[in-house]
Amino acid sequence: xxxxxxxxxxxxxxxxxxxxxxxxxxxxxxxxxxxxxxxxxxxxxxxxxxxxxxxxxxxxxxxxxxxxxxxxxxxxxxxxxxxxxxxxxxxxxxxxxxxxxxxxxxxxxxxxxxxxxxxxxxxxxxxxxxxxxxxxxxxxxxxxxxxxxxxxxxxxxxxxxxxxxxxxxxxxxxxxxxxxxxxxxxxxxxxxxxxxxxxxxxxxxxxxxx
Amino acid sequence: xxxxxxxxxxxxxxxxxxxxxxxxxxxxxxxxxxxxxxxxxxxxxxxxxxxxxxxxxxxxxxxxxxxxxxxxxxxxxxxxxxxxxxxxxxxxxxxxxxxxxxxxxxxxxxxxxxxxxxxxxxxxxxxxxxxxxxxxxxxxxxxxxxxxxxxxxxxxxxxxxxxxxxxxxxxxxxxxxxxxxxxxxxxxxxxxxxxxxxxxxxxxxxxxxx
Amino acid sequence: xxxxxxxxxxxxxxxxxxxxxxxxxxxxxxxxxxxxxxxxxxxxxxxxxxxxxxxxxxxxxxxxxxxxxxxxxxxxxxxxxxxxxxxxxxxxxxxxxxxxxxxxxxxxxxxxxxxxxxxxxxxxxxxxxxxxxxxxxxxxxxxxxxxxxxxxxxxxxxxxxxxxxxxxxxxxxxxxxxxxxxxxxxxxxxxxxxxxxxxxxxxxxxxxxx
Amino acid sequence: xxxxxxxxxxxxxxxxxxxxxxxxxxxxxxxxxxxxxxxxxxxxxxxxxxxxxxxxxxxxxxxxxxxxxxxxxxxxxxxxxxxxxxxxxxxxxxxxxxxxxxxxxxxxxxxxxxxxxxxxxxxxxxxxxxxxxxxxxxxxxxxxxxxxxxxxxxxxxxxxxxxxxxxxxxxxxxxxxxxxxxxxxxxxxxxxxxxxxxxxxxxxxxxxxx
DNA sequence: TATGAATGAGAGTTCATTCAT
DNA sequence: CATGAATGAACTCTCATTCAT
Numbered sequence: 058x059x060x061x062x063x064x065x066x067x068x069x070x071x072x073x074x075x076x077x078x079x080x081x082x083x084x085x086x087x088x089x090x091x092x093x094x095x096x097x098x099x100x101x102x103x104x105x106x107x108x109x110x111x112x113x114x115x116x117x118x119x120x121x122x123x124x125x126x127x128x129x130x131x132x133x134x135x136x137x138x139x140x141x142x143x144x145x146x147x148x149x150x151x152x153x154x155x156x157x158x159x160x161x162x163x164x165x166x167x168x169x170x171x172x173x174x175x176x177x178x179x180x181x182x183x184x185x186x187x188x189x190x191x192x193x194x195x196x197x198x199x200x201x202x203x204x205x206x207x208x209x210x211x212x213x214x215x216x217x218x219x220x221x222x223x224x225x226x227x228x229x230x231x232x233x234x235x236x237x238x239x240x241x242x243x244x245x246x247x248x249x250x251x252x253x254x255x256x257x258x259x260x261x262x263x264x265x266x267x
Numbered sequence: 268x269x270x271x272x273x274x275x276x277x278x279x280x281x282x283x284x285x286x287x288x289x290x291x292x293x294x295x296x297x298x299x300x301x302x303x304x305x306x307x308x309x310x311x312x313x314x315x316x317x318x319x320x321x322x323x324x325x326x327x328x329x330x331x332x333x334x335x336x337x338x339x340x341x342x343x344x345x346x347x348x349x350x351x352x353x354x355x356x357x358x359x360x361x362x363x364x365x366x367x368x369x370x371x372x373x374x375x376x377x378x379x380x381x382x383x384x385x386x387x388x389x390x391x392x393x394x395x396x397x398x399x400x401x402x403x404x405x406x407x408x409x410x411x412x413x414x415x416x417x418x419x420x421x422x423x424x425x426x427x428x429x430x431x432x433x434x435x436x437x438x439x440x441x442x443x444x445x446x447x448x449x450x451x452x453x454x455x456x457x458x459x460x461x462x463x464x465x466x467x468x469x470x471x472x473x474x475x476x477x
Numbered sequence: 478x479x480x481x482x483x484x485x486x487x488x489x490x491x492x493x494x495x496x497x498x499x500x501x502x503x504x505x506x507x508x509x510x511x512x513x514x515x516x517x518x519x520x521x522x523x524x525x526x527x528x529x530x531x532x533x534x535x536x537x538x539x540x541x542x543x544x545x546x547x548x549x550x551x552x553x554x555x556x557x558x559x560x561x562x563x564x565x566x567x568x569x570x571x572x573x574x575x576x577x578x579x580x581x582x583x584x585x586x587x588x589x590x591x592x593x594x595x596x597x598x599x600x601x602x603x604x605x606x607x608x609x610x611x612x613x614x615x616x617x618x619x620x621x622x623x624x625x626x627x628x629x630x631x632x633x634x635x636x637x638x639x640x641x642x643x644x645x646x647x648x649x650x651x652x653x654x655x656x657x658x659x660x661x662x663x664x665x666x667x668x669x670x671x672x673x674x675x676x677x678x679x680x681x682x683x684x685x686x687x
Numbered sequence: 688x689x690x691x692x693x694x695x696x697x698x699x700x701x702x703x704x705x706x707x708x709x710x711x712x713x714x715x716x717x718x719x720x721x722x723x724x725x726x727x728x729x730x731x732x733x734x735x736x737x738x739x740x741x742x743x744x745x746x747x748x749x750x751x752x753x754x755x756x757x758x759x760x761x762x763x764x765x766x767x768x769x770x771x772x773x774x775x776x777x778x779x780x781x782x783x784x785x786x787x788x789x790x791x792x793x794x795x796x797x798x799x800x801x802x803x804x805x806x807x808x809x810x811x812x813x814x815x816x817x818x819x820x821x822x823x824x825x826x827x828x829x830x831x832x833x834x835x836x837x838x839x840x841x842x843x844x845x846x847x848x849x850x851x852x853x854x855x856x857x858x859x860x861x862x863x864x865x866x867x868x869x870x871x872x873x874x875x876x877x878x879x880x881x882x883x884x885x886x887x888x889x890x891x892x893x894x895x896x897x
Numbered sequence: 898t899a900t901g902a903a904t905g906a907g908a909g910t911t912c913a914t915t916c917a918t
Numbered sequence: 919c920a921t922g923a924a925t926g927a928a929c930t931c932t933c934a935t936t937c938a939t
Contacts, residue, residue, distance in 0.1 A: 061938085061939075064902090065901095065902065065903095068902085068903085083296075083387070084294070084296055084387050085296075086293075086294055086295075086296030086297040087296040087387075089928080089929065089930085090929080090930060090931085091928085091929080091930090099903085099904095100903065100904045100905060101904090101905075101930090101931090102903075102904060102905065102906095102931085102932080102933085103902080103903055103904070104931095105930085105931060105932080106901095106902065106903075109931090110930080110931080111929095111930065111931090169386060172386060173383070173386055173387065175447060176379065176382065176383055176446050176447065177293075177294050177297075177383065182447055182448070186448070213461070213464070214461055214465065215457075215461065218458060218461050218462075221439070221440070221443075222436060222461075222462070222465055224439070225435045225436050225438075225439035225440070226432060226435050226436070228435075228439065229431065229434070229435035229438065229439060230431070230435070233431075236386055237385060237386065237392055238392070238396070247425075248428060251423070251424055251425065251428050251432075252428075252432070254423070255424065255432055255469040255470065256469065258468055258469045258470075258471075258473060259465040259466065259468045259469025259470075260465065260469075261468075263468060271919095274919095275919070275920095278919095278920090299911085299912065299913085300912075300913060300914085301911095301912070301913090304922095309920085309921095310920060310921045310922055311912095311913090311914090311921085311922065312914085312915080312916085312920070312921055312922060312923095313919080313920055313921070313922095314913095315913085315914065315915080316919060316920070319914095320913080320914080321912095321913060321914090484898095485898070485899095488898095488899090503716075503807075504714070504716055504807050505716075506713075506714055506715075506716030506717040507716040507807075509932085509933065509934085510933075510934060510935085511932095511933070511934090514901095519899085519900095520899060520900045520901055521900085521901065521933095521934090521935090522899070522900055522901060522902095522935085522936080522937085523898080523899055523900070523901095524934095525934085525935065525936080526898060526899070529935095530934080530935085531933095531934060531935090589806065592806065593803070593806055593807065595867060596799060596802060596803055596866055596867065597713070597714050597717075597803065602867055602868070606868070633881070633884070634881055634885065635877075635881065638878060638881050638882075641859070641860070641863075642856060642881075642882070642885055644859070645855045645856050645858075645859035645860070646852060646855050646856070648855075648859065649851065649854070649855035649858065649859060650851070650855070653851075656806050657805060657806065657812055658812070658816070667845075668848060671843070671844055671845065671848050671852075672848075672852070674843070675844065675852055675889040675890065676889065678888060678889045678891075678893060679885040679886065679888045679889025679890075680885065680889075681888075683888060691917085691918075694923090695922095695923065695924095698923085698924085719907085719908065719909085720908080720909060720910085721907085721908080721909090729924085729925095730924065730925045730926060731909090731910090731925090731926075732910085732911080732912085732924070732925055732926065732927095733923080733924055733925070734910095735909085735910060735911075736922095736923065736924075739910095740909080740910080741908095741909065741910090899939100900937100900938100900939080901937100901938105901939100902936105902937095902938100903935105903936085903937090903938105904933105904934100904935085904936075904937100905933100905934105905935100906932105906933095906934100907931105907932090907933095908930100908931080908932070908933095909929105909930095909931090909932100910928105910929080910930085910931100911927105911928085911929070911930100912925100912926100912927095912928095912929095913925100913926105913927100914924105914925085914926100915923105915924085915925080916921100916922100916923095916924090916925105917921100917922105917923095917924105918920100918921080918922100918923105
């Protein structure tokens with residue numbers, strides 16, 4: 058009974074997608090529900106049948122969509138990372154980089170929204186932290202622990218810190234490369250080599266001169 | 268009331284300071300000229316005698332203020348970095364870290380504004396890039412070149428890349444520590460040691476067993 | 478779902494009852510069809526199968542419901558008033574007061590709606606006038622005429638005026654007591670005595686010193 | 688400095704007057720700020736420089752305006768009532784009636800608003816009670832006490848009750864006559880005589896047959 | 898007949914900007 | 919140059935009403 062549930066869901070999906078787009082382009086505060094509605098090809102009032110306020114759109118769209126996009130990609134990544142026996146720390150890091158890059162090509166607008174709004178809305182911050190923790194950090198730390206015991210990573214580094222170091226290098230690169238200065242000349246391969254070399258060298262125990 | 272130039276300038280300074288504060292707290296789009304005016308203890312109309320639009324306030328306040336705050340601190344930092352002969356790459360990196368940390372304690376609101384608005388306004392992005400380039404990057408690269416020739420940094424790293432690697436590690440730490448999760452437990456000393464160790468090891472040429 | 482006529486009627490009754498409730502609480506303009514629907518446990522659209530517009534709900538609900546609630550109570554009252562031979566004007570007025578009070582305890586929401594909307598909607602005004610006229614005034618006037626001929630009521634008072642005088646005193650008391658200031662301390666018995674004494678004395682022919 | 692304060696005040700007065708008008712015609716909930724603005728010949732935004740919300744317009748306009756209209760008239764009335772030595776209770780009541788009637792011709796819209804909104808908004812209710820108490824009731828009760836001691840009013844009536852009885856009779860008449868059924872045929876003089884006779888007779892001590 | 902998602906006109910409110918003083 | 923009241927366009931949100939199911 059009542060309008061086709063599939064259509065209802067499809068409409069909500071269109072609203073969510075449009076919202077992410079507009080939030081990414083304009084930022085939350087400058088985004089208007091009118092524009093979201095028009096991109097979703099939906100009446101403005103329809104948005105408010107699905108979310109009580111504009112802010113609820115932000116929160117309600119970020120969580121589920123992030124899980125839909127990040128979770129599957131993250132688990133693919135982790136299968137690579139954990140499943141395969143990597144030949145070396147470098148090989149592991151290369152795999153991580155490549156995977157992250159694919160992830161970014163899949164869902165950049167939502168990531169932009171996270172970056173833009175995190176410092177303004179504590180809810181977004183916590184959401185991002187939770188999603189990261191659940192989908193990435195846990196398994197990643199496990200992998201790093203494994204490498205510590207193999208002697209690939211210096212045990213003097215706290216696992217959490219090591220994770221942050223890796224993420225700092227790759228994350229900053231992706232943010233600059235993809236969001237801030239996409240028009241600069243980037244030599245991805247060259248940068249990747251240097252980052253991986255640097256990370257591997259930095260994390261591995263000091264080669265004692267023997 | 269009075270065209271006294273000193274008063275006029277002082278008023279403008281109050282507007283600028285108030286603007287930065289409000290932009291940092293609410294973000295550009297959610298900031299209101301009314302709040303800026305009230306914090307500056309100035310009539311709303313007065314803002315528009317100094318800037319034609321709200322956006323002009325953002326741009327016009329970011330540049331000069333950034334130069335006023337960042338330039339002096341940056342040059343102090345560079346004098347330390349370039350003037351002193353550091354005993355090692357680690358010593359250099361430690362000095363950089365400590366200096367950056369002081370800088371952040373001095374002017375966090377303006378930095379928050381840069382971070383928040385960079386992805387939304389190309390002008391801000393370019394401004395930040397220019398300021399960084401002029402005040403930090405040039406001299407910093409010089410220092411890095413010097414270390415390359417001393418054999419402290421592996422010449423396989425492009426100087427620009429090396430700079431970005433260092434900034435990635437420290438920058439990400441400061442953003443997380445100061446802006447995103449200031450309430451988590453942070454052991455600054457422990458983290459600093461690990462970051463410096465990691466950076467030094469990662470950048471220095473591989474210790475060839477000899 | 479089912480065109481079962483009993484269910485249909487029952488649903489309509491639920492809508493009517495819910496409508497009166499909500500109109501009484503919020504006033505017609507601030508009442509929403511959504512709230513009426515939810516209290517009636519009916520879909521919002523269902524309301525519009527029974528009434529073409531929200532205003533039609535008001536009008537269409539007030540008349541029949543008023544007749545259902547007021548008419549029976551009023552006729553009970555009139556039987557008391559007309560049927561019994563009262564010992565005095567006071568006794569008659571006491572009976573009226575007590576009866577009115579019971580009536581008010583039975584159907585206050587609908588009366589509140591009448592009071593609130595009468596000044597705004599001519600239809601409601603006319604409806605109230607008609608119901609009052611048909612169910613109360615006619616018989617009441619008859620009773621008053623009887624008392625005039627018994628010499629209990631001064632013939633100088635027009636019967637309609639006398640009716641209004643009685644209704645003014647009791648009505649104002651009930652509105653203040655029940656609707657406007659229910660939280661004040663009211664000594665109902667004391668007030669009743671005074672009102673009845675006052676009314677009786679005011680209406681009865683001047684006691685000529687004999 | 689800044690726009691002429693007299694003009695500002697005049698504009699606010701226009702808003703207040705327009706608000707009362709629209710509230711009286713449509714009721715608070717159905718009144719729109721757009722209509723108030725257009726009648727006041729003011730931009731809609733201007734209303735919100737004077738009042739934070741529409742509800743604040745209601746409250747903020749009712750109080751001062753009521754004091755402006757009711758207080759002077761009430762005091763005039765009271766001077767008549769208290770200053771003059773009335774020849775009889777009837778004379779007193781006639782004076783009251785005439786005075787009230789003038790008051791009603793002066794400010795009916797605002798009174799309509801009070802009547803309409805009192806049952807919906809406790810603030811309005813309290814406001815009305817306060818204004819009535821301060822401007823009318825206190826002095827009126829004094830007058831009634833005086834008449835009790837003169838033997839014009841039966842001391843068995845509580846003064847507050849006597850006040851209510853008088854107000855019930857006159858008030859109900861004015862509401863029906865002016866607001867609810869202005870189009871009926873009303874013989875004001877005839878009604879006045881009857882009300883005054885009725886009130887005087889009802890309140891005065893029973894003429895003991897001697 | 899009943900449903901309830903969708904609609905869109907219009908509500909109250911905000912705010913950058915203007916301008917008479 | 920400073921003021922701050924006024925503006926009105928644009929915003930978020932509400933709600934009676936419609937209509938495919």
